[in-house]
Amino acid sequence: MTRRLLLLLLPVMFLGLALFFYVRLSEDPTGRDSALMARDFPAFEATTLKDDQRRVDQSLLTGEVTLVNVWGEWCPACRQEMPQLLSLADRGIRLVGINYRDTREKGQAFLDEFGDPFAINIFDPEGELGFELGVIGAPETFLVDAEGVIRYHHKGYVSPEDVQGRLLPEVAKWR
Amino acid sequence: MALIRLISLTVLICLALPAWSAGIELREFDDPVTEQRYRDLTASMRCPLCENQAIDDSDAPISADMRDRVYQLLNAGQSDTEIIHHMVQRFGDYVLYNPRLERRTYLLWGLPVGLLMVTGLVVALIVRARRHASTKALTSDEQARLKALIERKEAP
Numbered sequence: 001m002t003r004r005l006l007l008l009l010l011p012v013m014f015l016g017l018a019l020f021f022y023v024r025l026s027e028d029p030t031g032r033d034s035a036l037m038a039r040d041f042p043a044f045e046a047t048t049l050k051d052d053q054r055r056v057d058q059s060l061l062t063g064e065v066t067l068v069n070v071w072g073e074w075c076p077a078c079r080q081e082m083p084q085l086l087s088l089a090d091r092g093i094r095l096v097g098i099n100y101r102d103t104r105e106k107g108q109a110f111l112d113e114f115g116d117p118f119a120i121n122i123f124d125p126e127g128e129l130g131f132e133l134g135v136i137g138a139p140e141t142f143l144v145d146a147e148g149v150i151r152y153h154h155k156g157y158v159s160p161e162d163v164q165g166r167l168l169p170e171v172a173k174w175r
Numbered sequence: 176m177a178l179i180r181l182i183s184l185t186v187l188i189c190l191a192l193p194a195w196s197a198g199i200e201l202r203e204f205d206d207p208v209t210e211q212r213y214r215d216l217t218a219s220m221r222c223p224l225c226e227n228q229a230i231d232d233s234d235a236p237i238s239a240d241m242r243d244r245v246y247q248l249l250n251a252g253q254s255d256t257e258i259i260h261h262m263v264q265r266f267g268d269y270v271l272y273n274p275r276l277e278r279r280t281y282l283l284w285g286l287p288v289g290l291l292m293v294t295g296l297v298v299a300l301i302v303r304a305r306r307h308a309s310t311k312a313l314t315s316d317e318q319a320r321l322k323a324l325i326e327r328k329e330a331p
Binding site: 013 | 223224226235236237240244263264265266267268269290293294297300301304
């Protein structure tokens with residue numbers, strides 16, 4: 001009897017592992033959480049896109065729930081998500097931009113053309129702040145709560161469905 | 176003839192192109208040990224953007240940034256563990272080809288060893304049970320008959 005049970009154990013273990021690998025390997029490998037989830041927004045010091053004399057730091061992101069959007073003039077998906085970001089700003093949500101690997105002229109021209117939903121834009125021409133945030137390409141969007149803790153991360157293009165289905169519920173949750 | 180030469184030249188240039196684009200970074204190291212550490216570190220980290228390419232082998236901008244950072248941190252005198260921690264803090268465990276041994280990964284590292292031990296145990300138990308069965312599992316009647324059979328063969 002025990003022998004039969006032992007022999008049964010091997011195929012059961014095999015099936016278990018096969019199922020585990022089948023499920024995990026068919027998952028989207030890009031759909032992983034940011035390493036910064038539930039951590040403080042990294043300390044930084046930078047100028048703003050509009051004003052090269054104004055210094056800003058991480059205190060910019062405390063006080064109220066803020067969506068931090070990493071964008072650049074060179075990034076086509078950033079253009080496409082601008083209407084969605086403008087609609088989020090219209091709902092009274094505070095947005096802060098990180099102008100990523102860009103120049104002041106091109107960044108400003110982008111905002112003039114596609115609209116400016118941002119309360120302020122952090123200028124990050126070398127991608128240093130992006131690196132601290134683990135940004136691997138624009139656009140990316142972080143939700144930072146009133147204490148300055150990162151609570152949600154959206155990688156890539158924000159579609160109108162993402163606004164309704166993900167960003168608005170997350171903002172409501174952390175407000 | 177000229178056409179063949181032209182075609183083979185084009186093919187050769189195309190084959191050489193990847194080497195061109197991959198080999199543009201020239202870095203100076205204080206000593207060969209640091210250089211080897213740089214190679215090992217950049218070969219052991221996975222590019223977070225492109226799937227399954229090490230950062231030393233990837234043209235993605237983020238990989239170039241990560242190589243720069245590894246180089247800076249090496250020159251700042253950080254240890255391999257510190258540099259790996261620096262990257263994991265920002266990009267997650269995903270960047271490591273070999274997950275670190277910690278409480279969360281005991282199961283991962285331990286499973287192959289555990290499975291091997293369980294298999295060994297199962298095989299040992301089966302072998303033991305077989306050996307047991309061949310000597311002791313006969314009833315007294317069967318043993319008597321076996322004895323009779325053996326003696327009948329030996330008799331003549």
